[in-house]
Amino acid sequence: MRLALLLTALLLSGCAARDQLPDFNPSAQQDLPATYFDAVIYGRDGTRLSATVFQPALKAGEQAPVIVHTHGWGGWRITRPNGFYGTQMMSGRAAVKAWQAGYWVVSYDQRGWGGSEGDIEMMNPDYEVQDALAVIDWAVANLPRLSMDGANDPKVGMLGESYGGAVQLLASATDSRIDAIVPIATWYDLSEALAPDSHMKVGWTGVLLSLGLSTGYDLGKFVQAPYLKSGDGHMRDSVRAELKAHSLTSYCARGQRPQADALLIQGMRDTLFPLNQGLAIRDCLQQGERDVRLLGMQGGHILPPPMQRWSGLPPFNNETVLHCDGRAINLYQSIISWYEDKLRGRKGVAASIPDFCVSLDLDRGVALHALPASQKIALPTTVIRPFSSGLLQPARFIPLQQVQASSALVGVPRVHLDNAEQLPTLFAALVVKRANGRSEVLSEQVTPLKGQASTELAAVSAQLQPGDVLGLRISGFSGQYLFNSSWQLSSSTLQGSVEWPQLLPLEPQLARH
Numbered sequence: 322m323r324l325a326l327l328l329t330a331l332l333l334s335g336c337a338a339r340d341q342l343p344d345f346n347p348s349a350q351q352d353l354p355a356t357y358f359d360a361v362i363y364g365r366d367g368t369r370l371s372a373t374v375f376q377p378a379l380k381a382g383e384q385a386p387v388i389v390h391t392h393g394w395g396g397w398r399i400t401r402p403n404g405f406y407g408t409q410m411m412s413g414r415a416a417v418k419a420w421q422a423g424y425w426v427v428s429y430d431q432r433g434w435g436g437s438e439g440d441i442e443m444m445n446p447d448y449e450v451q452d453a454l455a456v457i458d459w460a461v462a463n464l465p466r467l468s469m470d471g472a473n474d475p476k477v478g479m480l481g482e483s484y485g486g487a488v489q490l491l492a493s494a495t496d497s498r499i500d501a502i503v504p505i506a507t508w509y510d511l512s513e514a515l516a517p518d519s520h521m522k523v524g525w526t527g528v529l530l531s532l533g534l535s536t537g538y539d540l541g542k543f544v545q546a547p548y549l550k551s552g553d554g555h556m557r558d559s560v561r562a563e564l565k566a567h568s569l570t571s572y573c574a575r576g577q578r579p580q581a582d583a584l585l586i587q588g589m590r591d592t593l594f595p596l597n598q599g600l601a602i603r604d605c606l607q608q609g610e611r612d613v614r615l616l617g618m619q620g621g622h623i624l625p626p627p628m629q630r631w632s633g634l635p636p637f638n639n640e641t642v643l644h645c646d647g648r649a650i651n652l653y654q655s656i657i658s659w660y661e662d663k664l665r666g667r668k669g670v671a672a673s674i675p676d677f678c679v680s681l682d683l684d685r686g687v688a689l690h691a692l693p694a695s696q697k698i699a700l701p702t703t704v705i706r707p708f709s710s711g712l713l714q715p716a717r718f719i720p721l722q723q724v725q726a727s728s729a730l731v732g733v734p735r736v737h738l739d740n741a742e743q744l745p746t747l748f749a750a751l752v753v754k755r756a757n758g759r760s761e762v763l764s765e766q767v768t769p770l771k772g773q774a775s776t777e778l779a780a781v782s783a784q785l786q787p788g789d790v791l792g793l794r795i796s797g798f799s800g801q802y803l804f805n806s807s808w809q810l811s812s813s814t815l816q817g818s819v820e821w822p823q824l825l826p827l828e829p830q831l832a833r834h
Contacts, residue, residue, distance in 0.1 A: 350382070351381055352379065352380055352381055353376060353378065353379040353465070353466065355376065355377055355378035355420070355421075356375075357373060357374060357375045357376065357401065357402070357420075358373070358374055359371070359372070359373050359400075360372045360374050360459075360463075362427075362429060362455060362456055362459045363455065363459075364432065364439070364448075364451060364452045365451045366447075366451070368432055368438050368439040368448075368452070369437065369438045370429050370430060370431075370432065370438075370452060370455070370456070371398065371429065371435055371436030371437050372398060372427055372428065372430070372456070373398050373400050373401070373427075373429075374425070374426070374428075374464070375399075375402075375416075375420040375425065375426040375427075375428070376425065376464075377421075377422075377423045377424055377425060377426075378423065379466055383423075384466045384467060384468045384469075385423055385424055385425050385466065386424055386425065386475065386477065386478060386500075386660065386664035386665065387427060387457075387460045387464065387467055387475055387478070388416060388419050388425065388426045388477075388479070388480055388660065389426075389427050389428075389429075389453065389457065389479045389480070390412060390413070390416040390427065390428035390429075390479075390480050390481055391412075391428075391429070391431060391453065391479065391480070391485030391486075391488050391489065392412070392413075392430070392431065392434070392481060393410075393412075393481070393483035393484045393485050393486075394483055394484040394529060395434075395529070396410070396435075396484075396485070397430050397434055397435035398428040398429050398430045399413050399416055399417065399426075402417050402420070406428075409635050409637075410482070410635075410636060411505055411639040411652075412480050412481045412485065412503075412505055413428075414653060415480055415652075415653050415656045416428060416480055418653055418656075419478075419480070419656070419657060419660060422660075422661075424478070425460070425464055425467065427456055427459075427464075429452075429456055431452065431484070431485070431488065432448060432449060440542075443511075443563065443564060443567055444484075444487050444488060444511070444567040446495065450488060450491045450492050450495055452488075453479070453492040454492060454495065454496050457475065457496070457499070458473075461473050468664070468665075470498070470500070473498075475498070476500055476665075477499045477500055477501075477664075478499075478500060478501040478502065478659075478663070478664050479493070479499055479501075479502045479503070479581075480502075480503045480505075480656070481504070482504075482505035482507065482637065483505070483506055483507055483593075483594070484507075485507075486504030486505050486506065486507025486508075487504070487507045487508055487511070487568070487569070489502040489503075489504050489507075489579075489581075490502070490504055490507070490569045490572075490579050490583075491572065493579035493580055493583075494572045494577050494578055496580075497580045499580065499581045500582065500663055500664055501581055501582050501583075501584075501659060501660055501663035502582075502583050502584070503584045503585075503656050503659060504585055504586075504602070505586045505639075506586065506587060506591055506594055506621040506622060506639075507594060507602075508569075508594045508598050509569050509570055509598045509599075509601035509602045509605070510568045510569070510601070511564040511565070511567065511568045512556065512560070512561040512562075512564040512565040512568065513570075515556065516561070517768060517769055518771055518772075518773065518776075519555055519556045519561060520554065520556075520746070520771065520805045521551055521552070521553075521554050521556050521802070521804070521805070522592070522593065522802060523552070523554055523801075523802060523803045523804045523805070524592075524628050524800060524801045524802070525592070525593050525622070525801075526551075528624065528625070529543075530543065530544075530552075542563075547560045548560055552804075553804055554802070554805045555805075569602060569605060570601070572605075573605040578605055578606060578609035578611075579606055579609065579611065580609070580611070582611050582612040582613065582659075583603075583606050583611060583612075583614075584613075584614050584616070584659045585599050585602055585603060585614065586599075586616045586618060586652065587599030587617055587618070587621065588617070588618055588620050588621020588622065588623075588639075589617050589619050589621075589679065589764045589781070589782050590619050590620065590621065590623060590629070590638070590764050590765050590766075591620070591621025591622045592622060592624055592765060592766060592767075592779075592801060593621070593622035594621065594622060595764070595766055595779040595780050596679070596733075596779075596782075597733060597779060597780050600615070600780070603615045603677075612663075614671075614675065614676055614677070615676075615677050615678075616643055616650075616655070616674075616675070617678065617680055617780075617782065618639065618643050618652070619632070619638075619640060619680050619683055620632060620634060620637065620638035621638060621639070622638075623638040624801070628800050629765050639652075640652075640683055641653065643680055643686060644680060644684060644686045645675050645678040645688040646686070646687060646688045647685075650673070650675070650678070655673070655674050658670045658671050658673060658674060659674065676688075676690065677689045677690065679731045679782050680782065681729055681782050681784040682783075685784060686782075687729050687731060687825060687827075689731065692732045692822060693731065693732055693823045693824075694822070694823055695735075695820045695821060695822055695823070696820070696821065696823050697737075697818050697819070697820045698722060698818060698819050699818050700719065700721075700736075700737075700738075700793065700815060700816065700817045700818050700819050701719060702814060702816050703717060703719055703795065703815045704812050704813070705717050705795055705796075705797065705812065705813055705814075706797070706811075706812045706813075707746075707747060707798075707806075707807045707813060708797060708807075708808050709797070710795070710798065711797055711798035711799065712796075712797070712798040712806070716794045716795060717794065717796065718752060718754065718760065718792050718794050719792050719793045719795065720790050720791075720792040721792045721819060722790070723788070723790050724786065724788065724789040724790070724791065726787055726826060727784075727785070727786055727826070727827045728825060728827060729782070729783070729784055729785070729824065729827055730753075730763070730782065730783045730791070730821070730822060730824055730825075731782045731822060731825065732780065732781070732821065732822030733778065733779075733780045733781075734751050734777075734778040734781065734819065734822075735775055735776065735777050735778065735820040735821075736775070736778060736817065736818075736819055737775050737818045737819070738770065738773075738775075738776075738815060738816065739774075739816040740814070740815075740817075741771075741773055741774050743813075744770070744771075744772070744813050744815070745797070745807035745809040745813060746769055746770070746771045746805055746807040747769070747797060747807070747813075747815075748767050748768065748769055748770065748795070748796050748797070748798070748799040748802065749767070749768050749769075749770050749776070749778060749793060750762045750763070750766060750767045750768070750778075750793070750794045750796075751766075751778065751781050751792075751793060751794075751821065752792050752793070752794040753783060753790065753791055754789065754790045754792065755786070755788075756786065756787070756788030761783075763781035763782070764779065764781040764782060764783070766778065766779035766780070766781055767779075767799050767802070769799075769802055769805060770795075784827065791821075793819050795815065
């Protein structure tokens with residue numbers, strides 16, 4: 322109860338902004354001091370959007386690019402440098418660092434949130450996406466000393482996590498003025514992320530709905546009948562179609578790809594938007610020949626205990642440092658380097674950012690050019706009783722491979738079933754049984770199996786040691802998909818194979834880290 326009251330107080334602190342600007346002295350011959358102020362920006366449909374503008378310290382004659390900051394679901398804009406969002410959330414901290422590094426930063430409440438008017442339209446291209454472009458229009462018309470690419474075309478970066486990451490991708494696919502984006506822990510296909518094969522992640526939808534309702538905001542479409550009915554565990558077709566249409570997957574399918582260079586940051590333990598979503602975003606952007614880098618950290622959307630293990634990190638569970646083959650990469654410094662390279666033209670500054678790096682845990686990770694090739698292992702014929710497995714009895718662990726040397730497992734497993742159409746809903750997870758007997762669900766990811774001959778599981782990463790046994794865990798119950806358990810009393814038999822990435826040998830110094 323105390324947590325809900327705290328969240329309510331914090332979120333409602335994102336109050337409406339005043340409808341005037343400070344008295345600018347736009348003279349290029351005078352210094353501009355570092356400061357910040359509130360402003361009202363009107364969306365292209367006339368909706369009032371509350372914003373906070375961070376003005377950088379600029380010497381006489383100096384110009385600066387602008388960074389547009391977008392918040393996540395249930396969030397609000399950065400109202401001040403030492404406020405909650407600016408100190409506790411990853412994108413907020415990065416935005417404040419960008420301001421301190423000499424960038425204009427405009428952080429605004431997306432429609433329906435904070436002090437902004439309008440209804441939440443779940444990334445509708447006619448509303449949330451157009452709002453982001455209206456913020457750029459406003460910056461051109463009102464902010465002095467912007468670095469420009471051309472008339473009405475400032476040098477623009479965007480930054481935000483989750484809900485605020487999605488709007489960057491869609492805005493960039495719509496408007497070529499956006500030069501560099503940093504989407505953090507966001508989605509490629511919201512319908513599939515929330516409900517794989519229409520199985521709702523009830524653990525997550527409950528958290529998202531509760532967070533929204535506790536703030537008193539009008540959640541718009543999210544509380545309309547088809548969305549609420551999906552709370553029974555099965556996403557309704559109309560909801561699925563709408564969320565897919567408002568996701569990058571539909572834009573990419575028609576060849577409308579983001580036009581900005583992108584630094585993607587995705588979480589391995591993120592059970593809402595796992596690395597699979599970031600991989601799909603990367604594939605789409607690379608087809609458009611953009612410079613796209615993908616960093617797989619550990620954190621992101623982490624369910625509250627006991628559904629997931631708390632990392633001990635601040636809200637949103639984002640670590641500061643990512644390790645790639647023994648090299649420590651500060652994520653905040655990387656974000657600033659990205660903007661320095663892409664917006665200020667300091668070519669080569671972003672060379673320190675790997676094309677692709679995946680963390681194995683908080684202390685180590687591997688740099689990759691591509692995901693390792695897959696290997697296929699036969700799945701022994703396995704009998705399971707769905708009603709009790711994973712609830713009244715332990716889930717079934719099927720051992721498949723013993724590890725012989727210090728290795729890394731990184732990639733996207735798949736389960737192929739010969740008799741999938743005959744099976745009830747089951748849940749699969751890749752598990753390692755350590756030499757000391759302890760079992761670990763890799764990256765804490767669980768995926769439903771239902772009627773599909775081949776199912777892509779959530780991406781995983783792990784460091785493995787000699788004596789560890791890799792296997793598949795099958796159960797009829799999952800706390801992440803609480804209402805989707807089959808409750809079938811009779812036993813079922815699984816036949817097929819499992820496909821997972823080949824193990825990568827670890828250098829001795831990394832394995833000992």
